[in-house]
Amino acid sequence: MSTSVSDLSNIVDVAQYPLSSNSFxxxxxxxxxxxxxxxxxxxxxxxxIQKIQLEGxxxxxxxxxxxxxxNVYLKANDDSLxxxxxxxxxxxxxxxxxxxxxxxVDSSLHxxxxxxxxxxxxxxxxxxQALFEYADPLSSxxxxxxxxxxxxxxxxxxxxxxxxxxIQKPKAGGVFEYVKDxxxxxxxxxxxxxxxxxxDGELTPSTLAMEEGALVLFRGRDSMHRVTPTQGDITRMxxxxxxxxxxxxxxxxxxxxxxxxxxxxxxxxx
Numbered sequence: 001m002s003t004s005v006s007d008l009s010n011i012v013d014v015a016q017y018p019l020s021s022n023s024f025x026x027x028x029x030x031x032x033x034x035x036x037x038x039x040x041x042x043x044x045x046x047x048x049i050q051k052i053q054l055e056g057x058x059x060x061x062x063x064x065x066x067x068x069x070x071n072v073y074l075k076a077n078d079d080s081l082x083x084x085x086x087x088x089x090x091x092x093x094x095x096x097x098x099x100x101x102x103x104x105v106d107s108s109l110h111x112x113x114x115x116x117x118x119x120x121x122x123x124x125x126x127x128x129q130a131l132f133e134y135a136d137p138l139s140s141x142x143x144x145x146x147x148x149x150x151x152x153x154x155x156x157x158x159x160x161x162x163x164x165x166x167i168q169k170p171k172a173g174g175v176f177e178y179v180k181d182x183x184x185x186x187x188x189x190x191x192x193x194x195x196x197x198x199x200d201g202e203l204t205p206s207t208l209a210m211e212e213g214a215l216v217l218f219r220g221r222d223s224m225h226r227v228t229p230t231q232g233d234i235t236r237m238x239x240x241x242x243x244x245x246x247x248x249x250x251x252x253x254x255x256x257x258x259x260x261x262x263x264x265x266x267x268x269x270x
Contacts, residue, residue: 008115011048011108019121028125028217036180036219038125039208043215044165048108053168053212055104056143056237063096063145064261072155072195072224086195091153096145099138099260112165113141113241122243125217126161131243136250138260139242143167146174146236152227154199156183157220164218165239166210171232177205178218178225185221198224 008014017040018024032038044052069090071077077088103109112118119131133140146152151173179198183191197203205225210216218225230236256263 007111008117011044011112012118013042013045017043019117022124025121025124028121029127032125032217032219036223037178037208038217039210040215041211042213044108044112044213046213049167049213052108052239053237055107055109056098056145056167059098059102059104059143060096060145060235062102063098064259065094065096066259067092067094068258070153070155072153072199073190074155074158086192086199087190089196089199091155091199092151093153093155094146094150095152096147096150097260098143098145100134100141101137103141103143109141109143109239119243122163122217128245131245132247132249134242134244134250135248136256137264138256138262139251142240142242144238144240146170146227146230146238148232148235149229150236151229154224154226156185156222156224160219160221162216162218162220163241163243164216165241166212166214166216166237167239168235168237169210169212170230170234170236173229173231174236175228176208176210176216176225177228178208178220178223179203179205180223182224183222195224 008019012019028038028040069092071088072091073087077083078085081087113133122131123129179194182194182198183189194203198205208216227236251259253263
């Protein structure tokens with residue numbers, strides 16, 4: 001499935017963001033390489049965002065909710081270290097999620113995700129040869145819900161990049177905070193002293209100011225980050241556009257069961 005620029009013009013502000021422009025791509029890549037994050041405010045047009053918001057509200061009843069405990073490295077605890085060691089410190093994350101197959105087939109999210117123009121732009125900025133959708137029917141497009149009190153706890157990503165789109169901003173809270181280069185995963189340097197400072201609130205993190213319609217590219221493998229608890233009666237809605245750098249990859253069955261409560265497209269079945 002591919003999408004032309006003309007199709008995107010009803011979804012993306014192509015005047016402000018000329019995705020096929022080499023100079024624009026180079027500028028975005030330089031910004032991402034320097035800061036580890038790229039924010040494109042108003043990337044999706046207001047009318048398209050409003051339609052996606054309505055879809056999100058309509059289908060929120062189908063969301064699978066999780067309240068999980070994890071450490072910042074998203075790995076099993078290291079029993080050779082104390083329970084309160086930064087490697088093992090327990091963090092809370094809580095959210096709801098609907099998956100690719102639960103998003104309406106005519107949604108702008110499907111058009112955006114499969115757009116050849118967008119994928120070529122992302123490849124140029126992320127320095128990837130190609131991007132591929134997940135082989136399973138759940139993991140490519142996820143719409144996350146964070147109601148009052150729900151949050152995404154401090155962690156490092158397992159993937160080298162994340163692509164998100166803010167759909168609905170809460171009244172308060174829901175702030176994206178991060179500390180760039182808090183570890184070096186390639187060198188296996190976990191930087192426990194700095195992680196402990198972050199967890200103890202002894203270091204002021206950077207924050208991202210995001211409004212509805214903003215597209216965000218973030219390199220979170222070595223940058224520790226979180227989303228603070230939502231405050232108020234407006235649910236924070238955020239879409240994750242998840243791609244692989246190789247074809248035919250599916251999220252593991254255990255991960256799908258944990259994150260989505262099911263393995264395939266039939267709700268309530270395994």
